[in-house]
Structures are given as C-alpha cells and as structure tokens.
Amino acid sequence: MAQGTLVALDIGTSKVCALIAEFGRDGRLTVIGHGTVPSSGLKKGAVVNIDQTVRSIRDAVERAERLSGWQIAEAFVGVGGAQIESFNSTGQVAVASHTREVARDDIRRAIEQARTVPIPSSREVLHVERRGFIVDGQEGVKDPLGMSALRLEVETHIVTAPATAFQNLMKCVAQAGVKVDEPVVNALASAEAVANDTERELGVAVADLGAGTIDLAMFNEGSPYHTRVVPVGGTNVTNDVAIGMKTSLPVAEELKIQYGTCDLTGLDPEETIAVSVLGEDAGRTVSRLELCQIIESRMRETFELLAGEMRSAGGGMLPAGLILTGGGSQLAGVAELGREVLQMPVRVVSPTGVGGLTDSILTPAYSTAIGLLQWGASFLEEGQPSRFESAPAGGIFGRIRDAIRGLFP
Numbered sequence: 001m002a003q004g005t006l007v008a009l010d011i012g013t014s015k016v017c018a019l020i021a022e023f024g025r026d027g028r029l030t031v032i033g034h035g036t037v038p039s040s041g042l043k044k045g046a047v048v049n050i051d052q053t054v055r056s057i058r059d060a061v062e063r064a065e066r067l068s069g070w071q072i073a074e075a076f077v078g079v080g081g082a083q084i085e086s087f088n089s090t091g092q093v094a095v096a097s098h099t100r101e102v103a104r105d106d107i108r109r110a111i112e113q114a115r116t117v118p119i120p121s122s123r124e125v126l127h128v129e130r131r132g133f134i135v136d137g138q139e140g141v142k143d144p145l146g147m148s149a150l151r152l153e154v155e156t157h158i159v160t161a162p163a164t165a166f167q168n169l170m171k172c173v174a175q176a177g178v179k180v181d182e183p184v185v186n187a188l189a190s191a192e193a194v195a196n197d198t199e200r201e202l203g204v205a206v207a208d209l210g211a212g213t214i215d216l217a218m219f220n221e222g223s224p225y226h227t228r229v230v231p232v233g234g235t236n237v238t239n240d241v242a243i244g245m246k247t248s249l250p251v252a253e254e255l256k257i258q259y260g261t262c263d264l265t266g267l268d269p270e271e272t273i274a275v276s277v278l279g280e281d282a283g284r285t286v287s288r289l290e291l292c293q294i295i296e297s298r299m300r301e302t303f304e305l306l307a308g309e310m311r312s313a314g315g316g317m318l319p320a321g322l323i324l325t326g327g328g329s330q331l332a333g334v335a336e337l338g339r340e341v342l343q344m345p346v347r348v349v350s351p352t353g354v355g356g357l358t359d360s361i362l363t364p365a366y367s368t369a370i371g372l373l374q375w376g377a378s379f380l381e382e383g384q385p386s387r388f389e390s391a392p393a394g395g396i397f398g399r400i401r402d403a404i405r406g407l408f409p
C-alpha cells in the first residue's frame with residue numbers, strides 16, 4: 001500500500017526529466033510515471049530562456065502524467081548552475097531548560113546561530129544541513145535531543161545559490177503549473193542515488209558529469225562538507241570534437257557517444273570512421289585516434305579542474321574515492337582517466353533503489369532525478385525532517401500527500 005506519492009523534476013542543460021513515484025509503507029520507491037524531453041532553455045545549468053524552459057517542463061510533466069494516469073501538482077526540484085556555493089558554519093548556545101536537557105528549541109537556536117553568518121541578499125540559502133553536534137565538548141553527536149548538557153554546538157553545511165538565477169528557475173516551474181515541495185541542489189540529490197551511508201561515513205566525493213556542468217558534493221562523517229559546481233560538461237567535449245573534426249554539433253555528439261573513449265591505448269592509428277554513415281559529408285572519413293585524442297585531452301583538463309576544486313575543499317582523505325555519475329560518465333574509459341589524474345579510486349555508478357518503470361532510468365543520466373525522489377522519501381520516512389533546519393510550513397508530510405491531485409479525467 002502506498003504511503004505517499006512523490007514527484008521529481010530535474011531541469012538540466014540537455015534534458016528535462018519528470019518522475020512520479022509511489023513511496024510504499026515498506027520504504028520502497030516505485031516509479032509509475034516518467035517523462036524526459038530535450039531541454040533548450042538552459043546554459044550551464046542555469047535558465048537563459050524562460051519560455052523554452054517552461055515548455056520543456058510542461059512537456060516532461062505531461063508525458064509522466066500520461067504514462068501514470070496521475071496529475072502532477074508538486075515536485076522536488078533540482079537546482080544547478082555554476083554559481084552554487086557552500087560553506088560550513090557552527091552555532092553555539094547554552095541549554096535553556098533548568099533540567100539541562102537538550103530540547104528541540106535548543107537545537108533550533110543553535111542552528112539559527114550557525115546561520116547568523118552574513119550572507120549577501122543576492123544569495124538564496126538552499127540548504128542548512130546538520131553535520132553533527134558537539135555536546136559539552138563531546139564531538140560526533142548525531143542527535144542530541146534529550147541529552148544532558150550545558151552547551152550545545154552544531155556544525156552545519158550551508159549551500160547557497162544566486163537569488164535571481166534561483167528565482168528564474170522557480171518562475172519556470174510555477175509557470176509550468178507545478179508547485180515546489182523543496183528545491184534540492186543537484187549535487188546532493190545525485191549523491192542520494194549513488195553514494196551509500198558507509199561511503200559517506202568514510203569520506204567520498206560524488207561528481208555528476210552533466211552536459212553543461214559538473215555537480216560536486218564531498219562527504220565525510222556521513223554528511224556533506226563541500227558542495228560546488230564546476231562549469232564544464234559534456235557539451236565542451238562535443239564542441240571540441242565539432243571544431244577538431246570540422247563537423248556539425250549533432251554529428252560531433254554522435255561521434256563522441258558511438259566511437260569516443262578516454263583510453264587511447266591500443267587504438268589503431270589507421271582506424272577511420274565514415275562520417276557519411278552519420279548522414280553528413282558523404283564519403284568523408286575521420287581518424288578515430290584523432291577523435292579520441294580530442295576527447296581525452298578535454299576530459300583530462302576537466303579532471304584537472306575537478307581535482308583543483310576538490311583540493312580547495314580541504315577536509316582530508318576520501319577513502320571511498322570519487323563516484324562519477326551523470327550522462328557524461330558514460331564515456332568509455334572515463335573512470336580510468338579519472339583515476340590517473342586524481343590519484344584515487346574512481347568508479348562510475350548508476351542510480352539504484354527504485355522499482356517500477358525503470359526501463360531507461362537506471363543509468364547515470366538519471367541520478368539527479370532518482371536522488372530527488374529519494375530525498376523526498378526520506379522526508380516521508382522520518383515524518384519530521386530532522387536532518388533539516390525546520391519543517392516547511394504546513395508540514396512536508398501533509399503536502400506530499402497532496403502532490404498528486406486525483407486521476408486524470
């Protein structure tokens with residue numbers, strides 16, 4: 001029996017995807033509707049054309065609705081864009097009650113305190129994730145509620161987005177007729193789908209290689225400590241191929257996907273690809289080695305940028321390594337090249353943990369969308385969003401139950 005219905009909306013640079021899922025009493029997510037359409041109104045994860053973006057969202061939503069027979073009212077919406085930033089902040093309060101027992105209100109005040117760092121009005125706070133508590137100097141407390149203490153300290157991870165870019169995205173979703181349950185930064189959504197609790201506890205980085213950007217989230221002790229967006233993606237690789245091979249972008253994209261690899265070892269310098277097969281420039285051939293050299297060099301540069309971003313985060317070792325996901329992680333040889341450049345374990349992971357209509361979606365390009373469903377499910381599971389700063393007005397539980405408004409006529 002279903003406990004609730006959830007909707008995920010991943011508005012990406014290359015595609016817009018809507019997923020509808022039932023969340024069962026057994027904790028399982030079953031996808032009952034899915035719509036993916038090409039996206040044309042975004043650049044590097046940010047909206048540059050409202051009308052086109054609204055149209056793509058509407059199309060994706062309609063497809064998911066038609067497939068499921070349900071109508072979408074609300075959704076968990078992924079937020080991307082190159083200007084996502086994050087920082088960590090601590091808040092400290094004296095425990096108020098005379099019994100010296102930590103109450104909900106102490107936790108709330110400590111988090112408020114952590115939030116008092118000056119954040120410019122040009123930025124929107126997307127997340128205030130609790131990393132952990134320190135109770136009278138005792139570190140590593142996950143849930144201090146009811147503990148005896150004089151002082152309570154909270155460590156938070158705060159993620160912000162540029163306010164106007166965020167508002168433009170919210171505007172598009174609203175104009176497409178969908179209310180937002182909660183905006184979730186893409187990197188944290190994808191991590192839900194591909195990194196498990198043990199990896200997060202040990203220390204792991206998740207990089208979602210998209211068309212326009214790389215969404216990066218780094219975890220240790222079970223929580224995120226660095227969330228960023230690196231402004232390069234698969235489109236840069238395709239552009240390089242188009243320029244280097246003197247082809248159109250669609251042909252370059254096909255060459256990359258069908259014949260591309262980052263692993264140059266063993267490639268035959270004589271091997272050629274007939275471009276005419278791809279419907280253009282009849283009779284012309286290109287060298288596969290040359291194609292792959294272009295791809296390898298751009299991907300190497302991409303991993304170097306990622307390495308720089310990861311180094312700047314500090315935070316020590318990542319024993320569980322780097323998990324690659326996103327459409328761009330499907331490029332052959334990408335994990336091997338990542339391992340060589342980053343000097344750490346690197347692997348490509350597809351999203352898991354959902355059943356139902358999973359035909360094309362258990363692939364890396366759907367990590368954000370599936371992660372958004374899992375993010376929403378964790379709200380339902382907990383009844384009360386203890387991992388978040390405060391319950392949204394009206395209580396998320398009641399609102400999710402309304403996420404779907406009845407059957408189609």
Ligand SMILES: Nc1ncnc2c1ncn2[C@@H]1O[C@H](COP(=O)(O)OP(=O)(O)OP(=O)(O)O)[C@@H](O)[C@H]1O
Nearest residue numbers: 012013014015210211212213234235327328330331
């Ligand atoms: N088999 C493949 N080999 C190489 N690249 C691929 C493959 N399949 C997809 N891609 C690339 O993945 C990218 C799309 O990935 P994804 O769907 O995750 O992006 P997006 O979510 O729309 O974009 P973003 O997250 O940057 O806003 C494209 O650049 C595409 O060329």
Ligand SMILES: [Mg+2]
Nearest residue numbers: 012013210368
């Ligand atoms: Mg994406």
